[in-house]
Amino acid sequence: MPKNSERSVASTQDLGPSAQDPAPRTRHPEPSSQELAPRTLFVTGGAGFIGSNFIRHVLSAHDGVRAVNYDKLTYAGNLENLTDIKESERYRFVRGDISDAKAVAQVFAEEKPWGVVNFAAESHVDRSILDATPFVDTNVKGTQVLLEAIRQQPVERFVQISTDEVYGALGKDGLFSESSPIQPNSPYAACKAAADLIALAYAKTYGLPIVVTRSSNNYGPYQFPEKLIPLTVRNALAGKELPIYGEGKQVRDWLYVEDNCRAIDAVLHKGRIGEVYNIGGDCEKQNIDLVKLICEILRNHPETQELRPRIQFIKDPRGAAHDFRYALDCRKIREELGWGPRMSFETGLASTVEWYRANRPWTERVITGEYRDYYRKIYGACAP
Ligand code: NAD
Ligand code: DAU
Numbered sequence: 001m002p003k004n005s006e007r008s009v010a011s012t013q014d015l016g017p018s019a020q021d022p023a024p025r026t027r028h029p030e031p032s033s034q035e036l037a038p039r040t041l042f043v044t045g046g047a048g049f050i051g052s053n054f055i056r057h058v059l060s061a062h063d064g065v066r067a068v069n070y071d072k073l074t075y076a077g078n079l080e081n082l083t084d085i086k087e088s089e090r091y092r093f094v095r096g097d098i099s100d101a102k103a104v105a106q107v108f109a110e111e112k113p114w115g116v117v118n119f120a121a122e123s124h125v126d127r128s129i130l131d132a133t134p135f136v137d138t139n140v141k142g143t144q145v146l147l148e149a150i151r152q153q154p155v156e157r158f159v160q161i162s163t164d165e166v167y168g169a170l171g172k173d174g175l176f177s178e179s180s181p182i183q184p185n186s187p188y189a190a191c192k193a194a195a196d197l198i199a200l201a202y203a204k205t206y207g208l209p210i211v212v213t214r215s216s217n218n219y220g221p222y223q224f225p226e227k228l229i230p231l232t233v234r235n236a237l238a239g240k241e242l243p244i245y246g247e248g249k250q251v252r253d254w255l256y257v258e259d260n261c262r263a264i265d266a267v268l269h270k271g272r273i274g275e276v277y278n279i280g281g282d283c284e285k286q287n288i289d290l291v292k293l294i295c296e297i298l299r300n301h302p303e304t305q306e307l308r309p310r311i312q313f314i315k316d317p318r319g320a321a322h323d324f325r326y327a328l329d330c331r332k333i334r335e336e337l338g339w340g341p342r343m344s345f346e347t348g349l350a351s352t353v354e355w356y357r358a359n360r361p362w363t364e365r366v367i368t369g370e371y372r373d374y375y376r377k378i379y380g381a382c383a384p
Pocket of ligand 1: 045046047048049050051072073074075076077096097099119121123124142161162164192214215218219223224
C-alpha cells in the first residue's frame, strides 16, 4: 500500500469537514445556484443509498434544480430515505424500471429532462455471485435503454455512475488512473464495466453528452445493511457476530457519500464530455481494521460500551472474485474540477456509526424476509 507521501495528491485524513479542498493547478468554483437555470434532472435509482443522498444534495445546493426520481424500488430502494423532501415542489417520484424502454420514454416525454444521472443498478457483489441475471438486466440492458432514450430525446448531460471495481484488483502498491485497463472480476463489476464502456461508446459514436464517474467505496447514512459498514454496526448493536471474509486483509478506499455527491454534481455541470473521472476518498483501510474501529467507536459510547461484539472470520463467499485492493489516482477531478474530499474518515465514520445507532428502526424496517434468506445463503445458518 503506498504511503501518503508517495501519492501525488495531499492526504485528506486529517482534514475536518470544513477544510478547504487542496489547491489544484486549475481551480474552478463548484457550481452555485445562481449559475443554473431551472432544470429537471432525471435521477435513476434515487431511492437507494447514493441516489437519495445525491437528490438531497442537489436540491439543497441548487434552487433551480428539480429532481425526478425514477426507481424500481427493488429490495435496496427505500422511499423512507427521502421522507424529508418528498413534499418538495422540486421533487417527483416515479416508480419504474430502467430496462422498460416504453416507461422511460413516457417520463422523458413528460419531463423533458435537462440531464440524467444514472445510479440505478444492482449494487452488491455477493448477490451477483449468487445470481448475475438481474445485474445483466439492470446494469447492462437498463443503461443501454437510457442511452437510447437520450438519442431519441436529447439532454444536455448524462452522467453514468460507474465504479472503481471496473479496473479489477490492485496488489499492495499502485493506483488506478482513468486510463488503467478495465479488468473486472465479479459479475457485478463486469456488468458495471459493460455499462461504463457502452456509455463511452455512445458518447463517441453518436456525439452524446455523456460523462462517467468511477468512485471508490462510499459510506454514510441510508446504506442498505448488506454492505460492510451498516452490516457491522447493526450486528454489533444486536450483539451478533461480525463476519469478516477470509482474513480481512482486503483493502478498500473509503469515501464519504456527501463528498461523492459533490463530485458528481461537479462532473454533471463542469465535467468534459466523453471523459471519465475517478472519485476516491484517499483513505485506504483493511477490512479487519475498519471493523475494529467500529467496535471501538461503539465501546466509547455510554449506551453501547457494554457491547462485546465478536469478530468472526468466515469462508470467503467471493472466492477468487474477491478483489484484494482498490485505490484511485484522483488528480484529474482535483485539477480540472477543483474537487477534493472534505470529510475526514475519523469524523465521517463516527457520525455514520452514530447515524445507524440513532436510526436502528430504519435498519430494522429494511430487514425483511428477503434479507434473511439472502443472509442465510451468504453467512450460513445463523439468522441475521
Ligand atoms: P443501492 O443498491 O443502494 O441502490 C440502487 C437503487 O437502484 C435502488 O433504489 C434500487 O431500487 C434501484 N434500482 C435497481 N434496479 C433498478 C431498475 N431496473 N430500474 C430502476 N431502479 C432500479 O446502490 P448504491 O450503493 O446507492 O449505488 C448507486 C450506484 O453507484 C450504482 O450504480 C453502483 O454501482 C454505484 N457505486 C456504488 C458505490 C458504493 O460504494 N455504494 C461505489 C461506486 C459506485
Ligand atoms: O468499490 C466500489 C464498490 O464498493 C461499489 O461498486 C459497490 O456497489 C459497493 O457495494 C462496494 O463494494 P464492496 O464489495 O467493496 O463493498 P462491501 O461493503 O460489500 O464489502 C467491503 C469489503 O468488506 C469487501 O472486501 C468484502 C468485505 N466484507 C463484506 C461484508 C458484507 C466482509 O468481510 N464481511 C461482510 O459481511
